[in-house]
Amino acid sequence: MPGVTDINQGTIHTVGRPLRVAVVGAGPAGIYAAEALAKQEDVPVAVDLIDRLPTPFGLVRHGIAPDHLKMRALRETLHGTLDHERVRFVGNVEIGVDLTLEELRRHVDAVIYTYGAAGDRKLGIEGEELPGSLAATDVVAWYCGHPDADRVVVEEAIARARDVVVIGVGNVALDVARVLARSPEELQPTDMPQHVLDALAASPVERVTVLGRRGPAQATFTTKELRELEDLTGATVLVDPADLALEPDAEEAMAADRLISRNVTTMRGWVDHVAEPGQVTVRLRFHARPARLVGSDRVTGVEVERTTVDATGKATGTGDVEVIPADLVVRSVGYRGHPLPGLPLDDRSGTVQHQDGRVMRDGTVSPGEYVAGWIKRGPTGVVGTNKHDARETVGSLLADVDAGVLKPAGDEDWVDTLVAAGGHPVLLADWRAIDAAEIALGATHGRARTTLHERESLLAAVRAAAAATEG
Numbered sequence: 001m002p003g004v005t006d007i008n009q010g011t012i013h014t015v016g017r018p019l020r021v022a023v024v025g026a027g028p029a030g031i032y033a034a035e036a037l038a039k040q041e042d043v044p045v046a047v048d049l050i051d052r053l054p055t056p057f058g059l060v061r062h063g064i065a066p067d068h069l070k071m072r073a074l075r076e077t078l079h080g081t082l083d084h085e086r087v088r089f090v091g092n093v094e095i096g097v098d099l100t101l102e103e104l105r106r107h108v109d110a111v112i113y114t115y116g117a118a119g120d121r122k123l124g125i126e127g128e129e130l131p132g133s134l135a136a137t138d139v140v141a142w143y144c145g146h147p148d149a150d151r152v153v154v155e156e157a158i159a160r161a162r163d164v165v166v167i168g169v170g171n172v173a174l175d176v177a178r179v180l181a182r183s184p185e186e187l188q189p190t191d192m193p194q195h196v197l198d199a200l201a202a203s204p205v206e207r208v209t210v211l212g213r214r215g216p217a218q219a220t221f222t223t224k225e226l227r228e229l230e231d232l233t234g235a236t237v238l239v240d241p242a243d244l245a246l247e248p249d250a251e252e253a254m255a256a257d258r259l260i261s262r263n264v265t266t267m268r269g270w271v272d273h274v275a276e277p278g279q280v281t282v283r284l285r286f287h288a289r290p291a292r293l294v295g296s297d298r299v300t301g302v303e304v305e306r307t308t309v310d311a312t313g314k315a316t317g318t319g320d321v322e323v324i325p326a327d328l329v330v331r332s333v334g335y336r337g338h339p340l341p342g343l344p345l346d347d348r349s350g351t352v353q354h355q356d357g358r359v360m361r362d363g364t365v366s367p368g369e370y371v372a373g374w375i376k377r378g379p380t381g382v383v384g385t386n387k388h389d390a391r392e393t394v395g396s397l398l399a400d401v402d403a404g405v406l407k408p409a410g411d412e413d414w415v416d417t418l419v420a421a422g423g424h425p426v427l428l429a430d431w432r433a434i435d436a437a438e439i440a441l442g443a444t445h446g447r448a449r450t451t452l453h454e455r456e457s458l459l460a461a462v463r464a465a466a467a468a469t470e471g
Contacts, residue, residue, distance in 0.1 A: 018044035018086075019401060020409060022108040024095055024340070025115035026051035027058020028383050029373025031078045032390035033112050038086040040394075043401055047087045048108070048415075052094035053147060054426040054458045055434060056082060058116060060383065061451075062146040065175040066190035067182065074383060082428055090415060091426035092459070096341030098423050099414070107414035109406050110368045110397055113359070114390070117337040117350055117374040123167065127293030128331070132157050136172050136332035143179055143200070145193045145451035147458065155199045161328035162204045165302045167290055168332030169212035169219040174226065176330050177208045181280045183234035191442065191449040208235075208282045209324055213289035213307055214315045216243065216264050217250035223262040235280040241271040243286040249311040289315055294323055302326050335379035343369075351378050357393030358400070367405050370397055426462060433465030434458050 021037055023030045026049045034047045055061060057075045064071045082089050095101055105111060120135035122128060134157060141149035164180055166173045179187070184201040192200075212219055229237045244267055246254060254260045267284065275281050287307045294301035306320035336350030344361055346353055352371045353360040359369035372393040373386050381389075400406055415425055426434075434452065438461075442449040452458050 017411065018046040019110070019406075020046050020048070020108045021110045021112065021397070022048045022050055022104055022414075023112045023114055024050050024104075025058065025113065025373070025375075026053075026056040026089060026091065027114065027116055027373065027386075028060055028074075028078065029116065029376075029386040029390055030058070030112070030114035031056070031081050032387045033114055033372050033394055034087050035081040035084070036391045036394040037397075038081065038084045040398065043398060045086055049082070049087055049089050050093050050095070051089075051091045052097075052115075054092040054431070054455065054462070056089055056091065056431060062144045063140060064144075064383075065140075065179055066144060066192045066451075067179060067187065068175075069189065071383075072191070082431075088415075089426075089428045089431060091431060093418065093423065093425050099418055101340065101342035103417075104414060105368070105409070107409050107412060107417070109409050110370065110400075112370040112372055112393060112397070113340065113343060113352060113375055114371070114373045115340060115375055117335040117379045119336045119338045119350070120331070121334040121336055123290060123331050123333060125290055125292050127295060127299065130293055130295050130299045131297070132160075132295070132299035132327060133293055133329045133331070136166075136168070136176050136330050137335065139176055139330055140172065143192055143196050145191075145196070145453040147453065147455040149453070151195070151453075155195075157328050158199050158203045158205075160204070162206050163325045164205055164208045164328045164330065165324055165326040166208065166210045166330045166332055167302075168334075169210065169221060169284075169286075170332060170334075171221050171225045173210055173330075173332035174221050174229070176332060177210050177282055178228060178232065180205050181208050181232055181235040181282050183232075186233060189447060191438070191447065191451050193451050193453040194445060195453070205280060208280065209326075210282070210284050211288045211290060211302070211304065211324075212284075212286045214313065215246065215250055215286050215309045216267060216284075217246055217253050217260050218309065218313055219263060219286070221263070223259060223266060226263055226266055229282055232280075232282070235282050236273055236276050237270050238273050238275065238281055238283040239267050239270045240283075240285065241268075243284070244268055244271065247309060250309065287315075288324075289317060291321065293326075293329055299326055299329050302329055335374065337375045337378075349378060351375055357396045367400070368407065424459070426459075430462040430465070434461045436465070437461035 023033050034049050037045045037047050060075050120137040142154040166177050288304040289307050291303045291305050293299050301323040303323050305317045307315040309315055339345040352375055354371050357370045359366045370393050372390045438449045438452055
């Protein structure tokens with residue numbers, strides 16, 4: 001294989017091996033970055049796609065709601081990149097724990113950070129830390145089978161949740177509301193872990209209220225996500241017509257924006273709905289700003305203040321306050337990135353500062369370091385947005401190769417070093433063993449797949465496959 005070029009004092013030298021790039025985070029952004037690198041022909045590359053979990057796909061596996069079967073099938077498309085001869089999946093490796101960032105950088109020519117923004121944003125109100133108050137990230141991780149999900153906390157809250165309040169009017173808020181309102185029969189075809197299905201089937205949920213502090217014109221959910229509430233077989237969607245009365249500025253926005261128009265039109269079609277006996281109600285409420293969570297030992301309600309929205313979209317309290325009963329409160333007000341040991345993070349934005357995808361340290365571009373995905377731009381866009389974003393970053397990396405900016409690393413394979421130090425990386429064949437185990441488990445329940453939830457269960461599938469091969 002021809003070598004990459006390194007420009008040193010104006011002279012081009014061949015280093016005799018492909019450019020080695022580590023991509024930290026095997027979600028959509030990381031896989032799209034690996035794909036962009038693997039498919040270009042200008043520079044020979046070897047890409048290591050690293051994830052702290054034993055499984056790839058990031059939010060496609062652990063963020064997209066399990067009842068979105070077609071969207072979750074996207075991982076079959078993403079899998080093509082994992083199979084590429086220039087790409088090596090290396091799971092179960094946490095940078096900063098199993099391997100320092102400095103150690104990794106000594107063994108590769110460039111690093112692209114694509115580990116996302118998995119943290120939750122706080123409301124900053126009284127009572128937020130009470131038992132029964134959860135972040136949407138906690139609930140989503142639980143029902144998607146994320147190994148880090150706190151089963152005890154979430155399932156204890158679900159078990160007593162007759163009245164649920166979801167704070168936020170984005171797609172994730174609707175996902176949580178919809179999953180909690182679905183019947184066991186509707187959830188059966190999903191790949192949820194069996195204990196999640198059992199907990200949801202036993203939950204006493206009767207009422208789910210989705211709160212938006214501003215008006216319907218400022219809601220950020222998509223119309224497709226909104227209309228899915230109409231398909232719930234065991235629930236009725238309710239909207240107060242007073243909440244859909246738009247201010248003149250909002251009416252103008254509706255006339256100019258097709259998304260706002262479709263959303264408001266959809267909700268106006270629900271104003272005549274009434275609660276039906278035996279049906280869960282999903283109520284959308286706007287102009288309702290959470291002021292505090294009520295309760296002593298645990299959450300019992302949400303105190304909300306009625307708001308008005310001015311021409312700039314700012315919500316202003318009216319002083320009209322009421323308490324909405326709640327046994328469970330789920331805040332869904334955004335994601336934010338967490339720092340990776342050794343990588344600077346802007347605390348305000350929750351992103352890594354960059355210039356066209358090139359990491360900035362102390363206001364200066366750091367050679368050989370790049371970002372893509374949510375940790376680059378913040379938690380915006382859909383899964384496909386990451387594809388263009390990753391291509392932009394890879395374009396910067398390849399331009400730096402051409403300009404001779406990158407310094408070649410040593411020839412030792414960092415995975416060999418990790419294993420020698422006692423690490424247990426999960427490679428592609430190991431992931432295939434996990435995949436097969438989940439499919440086999442699903443078959444025992446009459447489903448296409450059942451997600452293995454615990455990290456130990458995932459690694460046990462790897463060990464079992466290895467033992468069978470050796471035997």
